């Protein structure tokens with residue numbers, strides 16, 4: 001009830017939820033109470049969560065923040081949300097995002113922009129929450145959910161977590177099932193938790209993760225009790241500081257926060273060492289080829305025939321065209337066009353195939369680095385949250401915000417963002433930890449030292 005009334009009071013302005021489900025939430029809360037009374041509650045019994053509106057929820061509209069899915073009510077539950085319900089979580093509603101998770105600002109949602117609950121000291125300018133999981137991040141930061149689900153294809157959990165002063169974890173690719181999560185770029189998409197601290201993220205991840213035969217890329221490995229790793233400490237841990245993440249134009253206060261993080265880890269007994277990820281500069285350009293190619297293929301299913309919106313027309317081609325024109329926003333259309341281009345004959349070899357080869361080099365960078373270090377520390381994003389109207393009109397400028405988050409996505413290694421400090425205007429900044437495949441536990445241990 002507290003959360004539902006907080007949403008009622010505050011979300012008109014923040015717009016973090018696309019839809020709330022108060023009746024279902026109250027029913028689930030009552031069921032949770034009954035279980036608790038009998039001592040039978042699961043790990044998340046009664047915990048109110050926001051669910052990114054990219055996860056299919058049985059009987060509850062699932063829009064991907066797109067007009068093309070405005071009326072879509074899935075007849076099934078995604079595996080991740082199914083797992084959370086199994087552990088007796090309570091869903092408050094579906095949170096806002098960039099359309100089809102394409103973006104870093106939450107400005108591309110067909111359901112309106114999200115406002116970051118943080119503001120610059122002494123200013124009333126509205127700031128973006130980051131994206132694409134900006135609704136989830138804003139809801140958690142504003143106290144409109146205790147935790148939330150996010151998805152991260154190139155930074156969509158970590159960057160909004162950093163912008164909103166919360167924690168977020170992108171697990172290893174294959175750790176959480178993608179079944180029932182609306183696809184953006186299938187070889188990169190990964191679900192993960194967002195919450196106020198790493199302990200909450202650890203508990204949520206333990207519930208979300210696990211093998212699922214319905215996703216052939218989901219890995220069959222036991223799910224550890226992540227929260228047990230939090231207090232392991234970092235004595236003797238080797239922390240890599242990649243020199244390629246310190247470009248000349250890195251804002252001084254972000255460099256200073258990074259140094260602070262290094263100092264915290266050193267004081268706790270870790271050993272910071274310089275490391276190198278030489279192909280870092282190719283991360284962004286190759287990401288925006290691979291992700292868009294996969295998106296153009298995944299989004300071909302929204303044709304107005306089988307599900308979603310349909311704009312009737314005289315011929316099949318005209319129906320496709322009218323439906324897709326009305327259904328997709330500008331950024332999604334741009335990405336479908338670019339993705340189709342890099343896959344087309346004549347350009348496939350020059351762009352797509354080459355990007356896949358470079359992706360292997362990026363992956364090898366991490367494997368080589370992890371021969372010598374246990375974890376890598378970097379800033380999460382090159383800036384704090386910016387204003388709604390500061391959004392550059394050049395899409396490439398927006399893409400540059402992902403420079404620190406996409407390499408881990410391209411390699412499939414786990415990474416998290418934790419709130420680490422404030423900038424000169426009082427806005428939150430995040431630090432990112434990147435780890436070995438399936439070694440989320442080391443990330444939790446190292447991250448907890450800096451909380």
Ligand code: GLN
Nearest residue numbers: 101103104153154155156
């Ligand atoms: N900002 C990146 C993009 O626009 C990442 C999005 C994501 O991780 N879903 O593609």
